[in-house]
Amino acid sequence: MKRISPILLTLCLSLLFCSQAKAQHYGPYVGAFFGGNLLMPAKSTDDLGNFKLSFNPGLQGSGVAGWDFAPDNPVGQGRIELEYTRRSSPLDKVTFTGGSFKGAGNLTADSLLLNFFGVLRDKSPWSQYAGVGFGAARMTASDIKVTGQSLASGSSVVFAYQLGAGVDYAVTDYLNLDLGYRFFGSTSPKFTEVDGSKLEMDYYSHNVVLGMRVGF
Amino acid sequence: MINLLWSGLLTVLLLSGCGWSGTPTRGPEGIIPLSSIAIVPVSSTIAAGTSTTLTAIGYYAGVPSDITKLVTWSSGNTAAAAFNYTTAPNTNRVTGVAAGSAVITATVGGVSGTYPLTVSTATVTGMTITPANPSLASGLTQQFAVSGTFSNSTTQDLTFDATWGPTPGTYATVSNDPASKGLATALKAGVETITATFGGATPATTQLTVTSPILQSIAVTPANSSVAGFSKTVNFTATGTYSDGTTADVTNTATWASSNTSFATIVSTSGVATTVAAGTTSISATLGSITGKTNLTVTAPVLKTDGLQISPANSTMSLSSGTTQQFTLTATYTDNSTQTVTSISSWSITPASTIATVNTATGLVTATATGIVTIQASYLGQTVSTNLTITP
Numbered sequence: 386m387k388r389i390s391p392i393l394l395t396l397c398l399s400l401l402f403c404s405q406a407k408a409q410h411y412g413p414y415v416g417a418f419f420g421g422n423l424l425m426p427a428k429s430t431d432d433l434g435n436f437k438l439s440f441n442p443g444l445q446g447s448g449v450a451g452w453d454f455a456p457d458n459p460v461g462q463g464r465i466e467l468e469y470t471r472r473s474s475p476l477d478k479v480t481f482t483g484g485s486f487k488g489a490g491n492l493t494a495d496s497l498l499l500n501f502f503g504v505l506r507d508k509s510p511w512s513q514y515a516g517v518g519f520g521a522a523r524m525t526a527s528d529i530k531v532t533g534q535s536l537a538s539g540s541s542v543v544f545a546y547q548l549g550a551g552v553d554y555a556v557t558d559y560l561n562l563d564l565g566y567r568f569f570g571s572t573s574p575k576f577t578e579v580d581g582s583k584l585e586m587d588y589y590s591h592n593v594v595l596g597m598r599v600g601f
Numbered sequence: 602m603i604n605l606l607w608s609g610l611l612t613v614l615l616l617s618g619c620g621w622s623g624t625p626t627r628g629p630e631g632i633i634p635l636s637s638i639a640i641v642p643v644s645s646t647i648a649a650g651t652s653t654t655l656t657a658i659g660y661y662a663g664v665p666s667d668i669t670k671l672v673t674w675s676s677g678n679t680a681a682a683a684f685n686y687t688t689a690p691n692t693n694r695v696t697g698v699a700a701g702s703a704v705i706t707a708t709v710g711g712v713s714g715t716y717p718l719t720v721s722t723a724t725v726t727g728m729t730i731t732p733a734n735p736s737l738a739s740g741l742t743q744q745f746a747v748s749g750t751f752s753n754s755t756t757q758d759l760t761f762d763a764t765w766g767p768t769p770g771t772y773a774t775v776s777n778d779p780a781s782k783g784l785a786t787a788l789k790a791g792v793e794t795i796t797a798t799f800g801g802a803t804p805a806t807t808q809l810t811v812t813s814p815i816l817q818s819i820a821v822t823p824a825n826s827s828v829a830g831f832s833k834t835v836n837f838t839a840t841g842t843y844s845d846g847t848t849a850d851v852t853n854t855a856t857w858a859s860s861n862t863s864f865a866t867i868v869s870t871s872g873v874a875t876t877v878a879a880g881t882t883s884i885s886a887t888l889g890s891i892t893g894k895t896n897l898t899v900t901a902p903v904l905k906t907d908g909l910q911i912s913p914a915n916s917t918m919s920l921s922s923g924t925t926q927q928f929t930l931t932a933t934y935t936d937n938s939t940q941t942v943t944s945i946s947s948w949s950i951t952p953a954s955t956i957a958t959v960n961t962a963t964g965l966v967t968a969t970a971t972g973i974v975t976i977q978a979s980y981l982g983q984t985v986s987t988n989l990t991i992t993p
Binding site: 425426427428433434435436479480481483484486531532534536578579580587 | 621
């Protein structure tokens with residue numbers, strides 16, 4: 386966190402000194418994003434019934450490579466990109482019928498999504514966007530525990546999707562800063578409990594990201 | 602496109618954005634080690650010949666969880682107390698065999714809990730059935746309980762241990778099945794004496810008054826019907842289902858209503874609905890506190906080809922005898938029904954001139970000079986016209 390704060394500060398301060406965008410970039414770009422995520426309380430199901438997993442906020446990082454559509458593109462203004470993201474969500478507690486127990490360990494999601502964003506642009510360097518992404522995610526239960534006892538482990542590859550929106554600031558023709566929100570979800574990943582039975586859980590998370598894209 | 606994406610985003614967030622808020626259905630067993638078991642009896646001392654149920658509470662890292670269904674029960678002295686039932690819901694029921702004491706044990710996963718149960722020599726001296734003298738509609742059920750007073754001044758629930766009657770009676774029957782002891786079912790209107798017998802005490806009795814069956818639900822037919830056209834009638838029927846399983850036509854005794862009379866009205870006493878405009882309304886039939894509903898969807902009527910007729914056709918009007926002329930429009934639908942649609946059509950006049958004007962909503966033409974104009978009326982995508990000659 387101490388390393389991230391100066392980066393965010395630098396990005397924000399740069400907005401104060403930058404000039405009006407000259408022209409809209411189109412063509413290829415790459416980018417990097419960092420942020421936080423909150424995995425929603427998840428319904429988890431095994432052979433004996435349902436219980437709840439609650440998580441603490443976690444960190445995430447993304448890398449993207451995409452293509453900005455030209456202004457006169459017939460499909461409209463926007464961009465298409467391939468995004469890899471790693472999200473980590475620390476388990477906070479596990480709630481059974483009798484009560485809640487302290488949890489530990491991380492649930493990690495490595496996702497590869499194809500995103501489509503529509504962009505609203507005018508003469509201002511600011512623009513807003515919204516879009517969707519589809520792809521796959523590898524969910525890994527890194528020895529998640531409850532009161533020191535192993536709850537589940539293993540990994541699962543699932544269909545994943547996200548809905549996103551945000552604002553974008555064109556620092557130059559080739560450099561954009563981006564502050565965005567993502568709702569990330571997937572089909573239910575399955576893990577293995579200590580006794581070998583299967584544990585299936587929901588996965589829906591809220592994500593806030595800050596990053597930059599560089600065109601070339 | 603952006604609006605569509607925003608709408609989708611908000612929809613998903615509303616549906617799943619707050620996470621699961623349901624109630625867990627399983628305990629921590631199998632995941633968190635069970636540290637201890639506590640046995641909780643309904644009665645710590647029972648009389649010989651009676652029984653009681655036990656609850657097993659498991660402690661997982663200090664958190665209690667009901668594990669009654671998970672444990673295996675045993676008695677350390679079967680001459681005093683024994684578990685005689687192997688099927689749910691009575692596996693946790695222990696019966697006093699003879700006076701003495703027995704250590705009851707509940708075991709699961711290698712962890713056990715114990716409880717010292719005492720079986721006394723007390724004998725039952727009196728019994729009371731609850732509820733006393735209830736009423737019950739034919740076809741419904743009532744759970745009875747019987748409490749016994751014993752010679753040592755204790756009381757004990759004897760619902761399971763007593764023998765119930767009648768099985769069956771003329772007006773009601775009471776179950777002696779271990780899974781439903783004391784559950785009475787009303788058969789037909791009348792008064793039945795319910796009895797509970799145990800030991801040497803005088804049987805306890807109460808009167809169960811069985812009343813006529815009561816209405817449980819109403820079904821409205823035709824269900825979810827669709828009607829094309831306006832001013833059409835639909836005859837709805839309400840069928841009531843009663844507590845004894847019988848059904849009866851309650852069309853003329855129910856009170857009918859339409860949730861949106863802009864689309865269809867209904868006669869409150871007969872269930873005859875009349876369509877008004879395109880849309881969906883909920884048709885309900887209510888009798889007492891019971892309501893049955895169904896939807897009625899009214900769709901726009903379909904005009905026949907050349908289904909509009911304007912009148913008067915190719916008429917002549919004289920300014921000397923008046924300056925206005927009312928036109929009417931009649932629609933003929935594919936089912937050959939007709940409807941005057943003058944006031945719900947769109948009227949126009951061509952060529953637009955100072956000779957005459959038309960009220961676009963009513964079809965009333967006002968002439969101001971001589972000449973010939975064409976009056977047009979449009980309805981449901983069709984247009985019809987006629988000439989009007991205006992003379993001095």
